[in-house]
Amino acid sequence: MRVGLFGGTFNPVHVAHLRAAEEVRELRALDRVEFVLSAIPPHKSEATIAAVDHRRHMLDLAVADHAAFTVNTSEVDRPGRSYSIDTIGAAQAQAPDARFTFVLGADAFAEIESWKRFDEIFTRCDVCVLSRPGVSVDRPPIAMENAFCYDSDRRVYAHASGNALVFLPITPLVISASDIRQRCAAGRSIRYLVPREVENYIHAHGLYAGRIAAS
Ligand code: ATP
DSSP: OEEEEEEEOOTTOOHHHHHHHHHHHHHTTOSEEEEEEOSSOTTOOOTTOOOHHHHHHHHHHHHTTOTTEEEEOHHHHSSSOOOHHHHHHHHHHHOTTSEEEEEEEHHHHTTGGGSTTHHHHHHHSEEEEEOBTTBOOOSOOGGGGGGEEEETTTTEEEETTSOEEEEEOOOOOOOOHHHHHHHHHTTOOOBTTBOHHHHHHHHHTTTTSSSOOOO
16 A cells, blocks of 8 residues: 655645645555645744634545545644654554655755754655746755665665655646635635635635634
């Protein structure tokens, strides 16, 4: 069983998240992609983060029609701040026979050296970095360069642990949650940027509509 862990604030989940997950599922032959909802994102302190229950509901709606997509709420269920290394450990403890790939966009990867015990992530599992318009990153973190060597046959960076670091070009979609929030606040359409069910949920609950949603 090959499982991808795709973390995010999902504030809200949008079609670029879903397409990215679908492409990594297909290209890396993953059996399942778990969307890991970040409860209290260590890297985002904006006051515009919708309540975790809203973000969870929107994720549930967004993945409902894909048999290989699930929502992982371990960071929501764990008290305190959320760190990816703890999430990976918890997922591996629950499914010891699975092979895990930690999936993130290039913008998130560009900041990985500020994450708690980030070097351990590469020791624990494969890492797949998805291309994102406007961000060019295609090398291991500078502080860890010596832990990797480039495997030109597989076109991956092989970590000393045996795990792989892969840079995966995906269909470029210039869509972001912050742009969607801005459109909502301005009373503009978000149709086709998010699944229809998510759009309906946002409007039904008045999310991002020019006021700050409680978290
Ligand atoms: P915000 O605009 O609020 O910063 P976001 O659109 O980047 O949000 P997140 O929930 O922070 O969404 O992203 C979750 C993961 O999805 C991150 O690893 C991010 O890099 C990746 N991601 C988000 N949008 C895209 C995109 N358009 N293309 C590729 N990866 C993306």
